[in-house]
Amino acid sequence: MAGAQASETSDDDAGPFTRWVQKSIRNPDRTYRAMFYVVTIFFLITTLFPFYWLLVLALTPTDLVDQAGLLPAGFNPEAFITIFEQLPFHVYLFNSFVIALGTTAVVLVLASLVGYVFGRLEFPGRGILMILVLAISYFPPAAFLLPLFRLFTGNVEILGLSSPFVFNSPIGIGLPLSALFMPLSIFILTTFYGQIPDGLEDAARVEGTTRLGALVRVIIPLSAPGVATAGVLTFINVYSEFFFSYLMTDGQAQNWGPLVWGILGYQTQYAASYNLMAAASIIGVLPVAILVVIAQERIVSGLTSGALKE
Amino acid sequence: MANVTLEGVTKRYDDVVAVDDMNLEIPDGEFVTLVGPSGCGKSTTMETVAGLTMPTEGTISIGDREVTDLPPKDRGIAMVFQNIALFPHMDVYDNISFGLRLRNFDEDETDRRVENAAEIVQMQGMLDRMPSEMSGGQRQRVAIARALVREPDVFLMDEPLANLDAKLRVHMRTELQRIHRELDTTVIYVTHDQAEAMTMSDRIAVIDGGRLQQIDPPLVCYNEPDNLFVAGFIGSPSMNFVEGTVSSDGFDSEYVDVAFDAGPMALGEGDAVTLGIRPEDIYPAGEAGSVSHSTAEIETTVDVLEPMGDEIFVYLLLAEDAESDLEDPEAGDQLQMSVDPASDIEAGDSVSVVFDREKLHLFDTDSGQALEHGLVQPTQAEGTTGTGAETDD
Structure with missing residues (x-):
């Protein structure tokens, strides 16, 4: 009886869910598409909700901040202007920008040279050196903070000379961050430079370039997606870095205090202006968001082609 | 324009000797082809001339300068690569003018030279194309133009036609010969294709195992090979070899005997020798009328025929029970x-x-060295064959 009924079950007398399942079995593409949407929506919510929450906080006046829910309690867009009145927030933004750009430039130049050597030359010890470079990137930054701090504040004597005082300067932040983020760029660029056919480099050298000239004129232009990926990732990493950015300056805008100091500056001894901090955070994120939107195609192609090669 | 001299050039990788004591003297304006099987060291030899590989030992001179330690850019050379190696991010004009721009030629001169080179390779009007928009043959022409434009002392070509289809290859072969005739520059050409080597070169350098086997004009390599390797490598289909020994009245082997006077050749009875004969120098007994000195008849069985259109290759079995x-x-x-x-x-x-008989070659089996080309002095008793046929010459 039950069996007969089951065999006669048609789309008409089954529930909507049963019908959907039956259709999906006949047409698996439907299932995959549904799964794609579910997962995409999940990721969109988890990544975008914090930004929405920031916006809610930024728009809520300070005194109503404990009442903010999924919607802002009140509407106070003035916060976006107040942040520039209370602190020179644009200077903090500028500082972070300069530090991030400078670090990116240094990283790209050095990582290009290293990537060329690792990617295109065969020499004994190459593997060990690459692992060493990789190991550095896993170093906990806190482990060398204290010695670095002493070094950068002129408290270490090297051959009778005291170390240069680079605390409160872009170098104090940029130098350790270059070292920390260099390995990622080295690995990306090694992969890319290694893929350029030998013949092209030989041709460039026969035509009249040095090895370095061949790197600059042929290998780097042909590895543009890789260079863009390494550059953008380094820029974002440095721009949004907390640890050294917080500890290698005293936080004054004129002393190269970066973004993190700007945002935390709205928190005083007696009051924390959450709306201002939220507004500052949103403005701080904007340059990076714009950068990623512009460069996203290259980053995606850069990351995936690197992934396929390894 | 310049002559190129290699003296004792040796290139060793860890435990492999890629080039072994190579000595070459290439006069100004000559078209020399380095030919040999894959991995014989011909490309490595060229790379040492280009400066892309540093020789372990030996010196290389171009013109009057020793260039052994100079980087490629300072050697006055231009090179065409097997994989063409056009810069994919530059259009034809930029590719051709790359070397000129690096040397700060002024714009008018650059334009003039690029136009001129494009004309020689018949690529005018395509200067704004990108390499990806062109066919293989067009790319190869651009690569040749890129080499031409710098008016180098020496052209190096590393299997430039290997990646082209057969028809285009034959066409480009004549193009290259025309270009060489027009420019009269020294050309060193690497190929494993002996047809290219035969048709294009003034001289062929046959290389095997990193060693120079013979350097001579193509027909000399063909008609008077210095050793077994050259004899087997030059010519298609390759030369037949029959291993045997020297007997009192000539060459003696299981199936083939050829009578000759071994006396003047400093050969002793019982010495191991190899007889070489090209397929076109073997004739069916009835059709040997044009041959002034032929050997005794040899009985064979036809195994396989390969009709090529203009000729037929016939595989002959000498023994009754021979396996094909x-x-x-x-x-x-x-x-x-x-x-x-x-x-x-x-x-x-x-x-x-x-x-x-005029086209027979005799080699020392052990050393491979050629002993004699042409065995025309018949002794009184003309040779006998293993299968018993016996005729007078």
Whole structure:
């Protein structure tokens, strides 16, 4: 009886869910598409909700901040202007920008040279050196903070000379961050430079370039997606870095205090202006968001082609 | 324009010797082809001339300068690569003018030279194309133009036609010869294709195992090979070899005997020698009228026919019970013969063949060195064959 009924079950007398399942079995593409949407929506919510929450906080006046829910309690867009009145927030933004750009430039130049050597030359010890470079990137930054701090504040004597005082300067932040983020760029660029056919480099050298000239004129232009990926990732990493950015300056805008100091500056001894901090955070994120939107195609192609090669 | 001299050039990688004591003297304006099987060291030899590989030992001179330690850019050379190696991010004009721009030529001069080079390779009007928009032959022309434009002392070409289809290859072969005639520059050309080597070169340098085997004009390499390797490598299909020994009245082997006077050749009885004969120098006994000195007839059985249109290659088995083994024509019990397409030979036929004595080659089996080209002095008792046929010359 039950069996007969089951065999006669048609789309008409089954529930909507049963019908959907039956259709999906006949047409698996439907299932995959549904799964794609579910997962995409999940990721969109988890990544975008914090930004929405920031916006809610930024728009809520300070005194109503404990009442903010999924919607802002009140509407106070003035916060976006107040942040520039209370602190020179644009200077903090500028500082972070300069530090991030400078670090990116240094990283790209050095990582290009290293990537060329690792990617295109065969020499004994190459593997060990690459692992060493990789190991550095896993170093906990806190482990060398204290010695670095002493070094950068002129408290270490090297051959009778005291170390240069680079605390409160872009170098104090940029130098350790270059070292920390260099390995990622080295690995990306090694992969890319290694893929350029030998013949092209030989041709460039026969035509009249040095090895370095061949790197600059042929290998780097042909590895543009890789260079863009390494550059953008380094820029974002440095721009949004907390640890050294917080500890290698005293936080004054004129002393190269970066973004993190700007945002935390709205928190005083007696009051924390959450709306201002939220507004500052949103403005701080904007340059990076714009950068990623512009460069996203290259980053995606850069990351995936690197992934396929390894 | 300049002559190129390699003296004792050796290149060693860890435990492999890629080039072994190479000595080459290439005069100004000569077209020399380095030819040999894959991995014989011909490309490495060229790379040492280009400066892309540093020789372990030896010196290289271009013109009057020793260039052994100079980087490629300072050697006055231009190179065309097997994989063409156009810069994919530059258009034709930028590719051709790359070397000129690096040397800060002024714009008018650059334009003039690029136009001129494009004309020589017949690529005018395509200067704004990107490499990806062109066919293989067009790319190869651009690569040649890029080499031409700098008016180098020496052209290096590393299998420039290897990646082209057969028809285009033949066409580009004549183009390259025309370009060489027009410019009269020294050309060093690397190929594994002996047809290219034969047709284009003033001289062929045959290389095997990193060693120079012979350097001579193509027909000399063909008619008077210095050793077994050159004899087997030059010519297609390759030369037949029969291993045997020296007997009192000439060459003696299991199936083939050839009478000659071994006296003047400083050969002793019992010395191991190899007889070489090209397929086109073997004739069916009845059709050897044009041959002034032929050997005694040799009984064979036709194994396989390969009609090529203008000729037929016939695989002959010498022994009754011989296994046909087309993979190894040097097996000693088979011969390859080239006959007129009008011939009515069929597989399974018994055929008597004779060799043209003027085209016989005798090699020392152990050292591979050539002993004699042409065995025309018949002794009184003309040779006998293993199968018993005996005729007078």
